[in-house]
Structures are given as C-alpha cells and as structure tokens.
Amino acid sequence: MQDLSIVTDTLRGFVTAALAASPVWGGGPPPFSVGVSGQHPEKPSSDDCELNLYLFHVSADKYLANSFWTQAAQSGGGVGKQPVAFEPLSIDLWYMLSTQSKVSYTQEQQVLGVAMQALHEHGTFALPTATPPPGSVVPSHATLVLESPTFDELSRLWQAFGLPLRTTAQYRVSVVFLFSDVVPAPAPPVQEVVLTADPVDLSGDPTLPRLLGTRRTVHYIRPGLVQETYEQSPASLAPAPAAVAGQEVRVDGLMLDDADRILLVSRAGPVVTETDVTVTWKVALAPPYGSPPAHGVPFILRAPEGTPTPAGTYELTVSRPGLPGFRADPVPLRVAPWVDPGPGPEITAAGGVYTLGVRAVPATGATLQLGTVPLVRIADGAAPGPGQWQHSANTITFEAPTGTPAGTYPVGLRVADVESDPALWAVV
Numbered sequence: 001m002q003d004l005s006i007v008t009d010t011l012r013g014f015v016t017a018a019l020a021a022s023p024v025w026g027g028g029p030p031p032f033s034v035g036v037s038g039q040h041p042e043k044p045s046s047d048d049c050e051l052n053l054y055l056f057h058v059s060a061d062k063y064l065a066n067s068f069w070t071q072a073a074q075s076g077g078g079v080g081k082q083p084v085a086f087e088p089l090s091i092d093l094w095y096m097l098s099t100q101s102k103v104s105y106t107q108e109q110q111v112l113g114v115a116m117q118a119l120h121e122h123g124t125f126a127l128p129t130a131t132p133p134p135g136s137v138v139p140s141h142a143t144l145v146l147e148s149p150t151f152d153e154l155s156r157l158w159q160a161f162g163l164p165l166r167t168t169a170q171y172r173v174s175v176v177f178l179f180s181d182v183v184p185a186p187a188p189p190v191q192e193v194v195l196t197a198d199p200v201d202l203s204g205d206p207t208l209p210r211l212l213g214t215r216r217t218v219h220y221i222r223p224g225l226v227q228e229t230y231e232q233s234p235a236s237l238a239p240a241p242a243a244v245a246g247q248e249v250r251v252d253g254l255m256l257d258d259a260d261r262i263l264l265v266s267r268a269g270p271v272v273t274e275t276d277v278t279v280t281w282k283v284a285l286a287p288p289y290g291s292p293p294a295h296g297v298p299f300i301l302r303a304p305e306g307t308p309t310p311a312g313t314y315e316l317t318v319s320r321p322g323l324p325g326f327r328a329d330p331v332p333l334r335v336a337p338w339v340d341p342g343p344g345p346e347i348t349a350a351g352g353v354y355t356l357g358v359r360a361v362p363a364t365g366a367t368l369q370l371g372t373v374p375l376v377r378i379a380d381g382a383a384p385g386p387g388q389w390q391h392s393a394n395t396i397t398f399e400a401p402t403g404t405p406a407g408t409y410p411v412g413l414r415v416a417d418v419e420s421d422p423a424l425w426a427v428v
Contacts, residue, residue: 001129002178004055007093007142008038010127011053011119011173018118024110034111041098042163049101051111056157057094061175064090068132068177088132088179094147096157097169108167116169119144132177145172209260209296209318211331212252219246220422221345223408228422234331236418238311238338239303239359248283249333251299251316258285258297265315265330274317280304303335311335311360311415337361337415341423346408348427349400353384356396356424358413365416366391370400370426371409404428 016036020029035047041054068088097115101107126139147170149157158165216235221227235249251262262282264275283300301316303309315330340357347354368375368389378384381392389398396413408427413420 001127001140001176004058004093004176005038006127006129007173007176008053008055008095010125011095011122011144011171012036012038014118014122014125015051015053015115018114019111022114024114030107030110032107034107036115040161041096041100041166042161048103049099049107049111051099051115052097053115054096054098055093056096059092059094061090061092064175088177090175090177092172092174093176095171095173097171098166100166112167112169116146119171120146127176132179140177142173142176145174146170147172207255208323208326209256209320209328210254211256211316211318211328212254213331214249214251214316214333216249217246218421220341222422223346223425225345234333236334236336237301237303238336238420239305239309240338241305241359244338247302247338249301251301251331253299253318253328254296256296256299256318257320260318260320262299262301263317263319263327264309264333265317266312267315275309277301301333305359309335310362311337311418313416313418334418335360336418337366337413337420339411339413339420339423341421344424346425346427347411352399353397354399354411354426356398356411356413358391358394358396360415361391361394361396361413362415367414368396368398369412369414370398370404373401373404375401400426400428 019034019036021027022030025031030049032048034049034051035045036051036053037043037045038053038055041052044050066087067090097112097119099108099112099115101111122144124141124143126141128138129140130136130138131140149170154168154170155165158168213233214235215231215233216237217229218232219227219229237247237249240247261276262278264277264281266273266275281301281303283302285297285300299318312335314333314335316333317330318328320326338359342357343355347356363380366377368377373387375387375389375398378388378390380390382390384390384397384399386399387401389396400409406428408425410422411424411426
C-alpha cells in the first residue's frame with residue numbers, strides 16, 4: 001500500500017453513512033447540508049455545515065518497525081535504493097475531526113457527535129489493501145483510537161493553521177504499512193550446512209582418524225507383543241549375555257583403520273583414565289573388508305557379559321599404533337544396566353514379589369521405579385516389603401507399593417543417570 005487516501009476515504013465513509021441515517025434527525029439525513037471533507041480546514045465549503053477529517057501528522061510505529069525483516073529484503077530494491085527497500089514502513093496516521101457551521105452551533109455539535117459515535121463503532125476496521133509480503137492477504141486491518149491531547153497542544157495546532165480554534169477531536173490510526181510493489185527475489189536455496197562443535201584444525205593430516213558419534217538401534221517388545229524400535233545417539237550398551245542380540249553400538253568416524261585401538265575414557269574430577277577395550281569390546285567385521293573403503297572402516301562395539309566397567313557416562317577415542325600420543329577427539333558413550341526381557345514383556349508377582357534378571361547393578365547409586373513411583377532399596381538379600389526392592393546374585397526382587405491401582409506399569413532401572421532399555425512391565 002502507498003495511497004494514504006484509502007484510509008481517509010474509509011473513515012469518511014463511516015461518517016457519511018452515519019449522517020445519512022442518524023436517530024438525531026429521526027433516522028434520516030440532517031435537514032441541512034453537510035460536507036464531509038478530508039481537506040485542510042482552511043478550505044471553505046459551500047455547505048451549511050462543514051465536517052473536516054484532516055490527516056495532519058504521520059509518525060513511525062516503533063513497535064512494528066522491524067517485524068517484517070527478511071533476508072531477501074537486505075538485497076535492496078534496485079539501483080540507488082537502500083538495503084531496507086523491501087521492508088515495510090510501519091506508520092501511524094493522526095487525524096483531527098472538527099466542524100464549522102455558518103449559522104448554528106447546534107448543527108456543529110450534532111454533526112460532531114454523530115461522527116464521533118460512528119468512528120467509535122469502528123475501533124478496528126478493514127482496508128481494501130494487502131498486508132506486507134511475504135504471504136500477503138487482503139484485506140488488511142488497522143485500529144482507530146480517540147486520543148486526548150492537551151488544550152495547549154490543540155491551541156498551538158490551530159495557531160499553526162492560522163485559523164480560529166474550533167471544537168476538535170483527535171484520532172490515531174495504527175498500524176498502516178507502506179511497502180514496495182516489487183516483491184524481493186527469494187533467497188537462493190541452501191547448498192551446504194556445516195555444523196561445528198569444538199572445531200579441529202582441518203588443515204591437519206586428513207588421513208588421521210576422526211570420530212563423529214555413537215549410535216544404536218534399540219529394539220524391544222511392549223505389552224500386546226508389539227515390536228518397537230527407536231534410534232539412540234549418543235548410544236548406550238549393556239553387558240548382556242552373549243546370546244542376547246541388539247546391544248551392538250556403531251561408532252561412526254572418518255579414516256578409521258581396523259588396526260586402530262579403541263580407548264574407553266572415564267573422568268573422575270581432574271583424573272582421566274583410559275582403558276583399551278579393543279580386544280574385549282570390538283566386534284569383528286563380518287565379512288572383513290578385503291580392501292578398506294577410502295573413508296575408513298566402521299567400528300562395532302559390544303560390552304562383554306560380566307564386564308567390570310560400571311554403568312555411567314564415558315567417552316570413546318581411538319589411538320593409532322605408530323603415532324605415540326595421538327588421540328582422536330572423543331565422543332560420548334554410555335554403559336547401562338541390563339534387564340533380562342525374557343520373561344516379559346509383562347510379568348506378574350509370585351506371592352506379591354516380582355523378580356528381574358539384571359546385570360551391572362552396583363551396591364550403591366541404582367534406582368528402581370514402578371511407573372513413575374521410585375521404590376526404596378533395602379539391604380541386598382533381604383526380603384522386600386511393599387514399595388521396596390533388593391539386589392543379589394544378578395537378580396532384583398521388589399513389591400509394588402501398598403494401594404497401587406490395578407494396571408500395567410513399566411519397570412525402570414537406572415544407574416548413574418543411565419537407564420536400561422525398555423524391557424518389562426509389571427501387572428498389578
């Protein structure tokens with residue numbers, strides 16, 4: 001929109017329609033002629049009574065000044081135009097409404113009252129113009145507010161006109177947008193996305209291995225014998241028995257060589273410990289690569305049953321024989337406790353006691369939940385009561401809390417803030 005007279009004519013239309021059917025004159029037009037004008041009040045009228053709706057001031061709307069910022073707008077609108085050429089100009093319009101009769105103050109005040117009521121009934125009104133791009137729609141809308149200037153302000157305004165003071169009402173229309181008819185060209189599509197965290201020197205030796213992350217596809221069966229799958233990254237693995245599938249973790253990287261060593265890194269405050277787990281954790285490639293790919297081979301890891309590694313959050317890195325001291329940037333890996341899903345997915349209590357087969361449950365730092373309710377751990381080997389659990393000989397036994405409503409509740413085992421895979425649901 002660039003034609004401000006559209007706003008003025010819209011407001012004049014509201015006033016003209018009200019004057020033509022006002023109850024002040026019995027539901028019809030006034031018995032005298034009224035000219036509804038958008039001209040400067042100085043311009044005389046030939047009508048008995050003159051009503052002026054004059055646009056006397058335009059100001060920027062500071063609240064929406066940058067609401068339609070786009071990257072495309074920064075390209076400018078052509079030769080000689082500024083970078084903001086495509087951004088809409090948000091403005092407020094200030095009108096003064098005044099009346100003057102040649103013969104009667106009654107006419108002036110009747111016409112002014114009818115006009116103010118008409119504008120009051122259109123606090124929000126539509127304009128037959130489009131909203132700013134992108135996604136322009138027609139019509140646009142603006143608000144109309146009766147302002148309250150001081151007597152001094154109005155006196156100075158009429159003095160600037162060089163005219164005697166008249167009865168005046170002041171209105172503000174907001175927000176009106178002025179914008180170019182030329183739509184900016186769309187930004188070119190993204191060609192490449194690069195995400196960098198803890199950046200390395202890319203100018204170094206490109207043949208050295210780099211680790212990108214760990215991932216695993218988790219499979220489990222929920223009540224109703226429904227098979228579920230989700231992707232996990234960073235990955236966790238558990239020291240499950242060798243016959244249990246699904247605990248293998250893939251280590252993604254670049255330029256990994258089958259001869260590289262896998263190091264598990266643990267941190268206890270300032271103390272950093274590296275453990276070479278290549279022999280015990282690395283799964284042999286099947287079939288082995290006859291000739292390694294140009295980008296390197298993948299690594300598959302699995303924690304062996306009975307591993308002494310406690311559950312928790314660790315890091316993985318690789319070293320390369322023949323390069324003493326070399327370490328690739330580490331990636332996170334979690335060791336989780338393991339719950340045997342064999343009896344499930346739904347388990348029932350025997351004499352009120354539920355039994356789980358587990359691995360990697362330490363003497364301290366483990367929590368067991370029934371649904372969202374944490375159970376209380378008691379001494380290993382003791383008989384659990386309602387709301388209690390105990391661990392002994394790779395077995396957990398527990399009882400549901402007293403008053404637990406009938407239903408099926410997931411059993412959650414967590415050690416060092418690492419949770420086991422979904423495995424069992426207790427039927428209460």
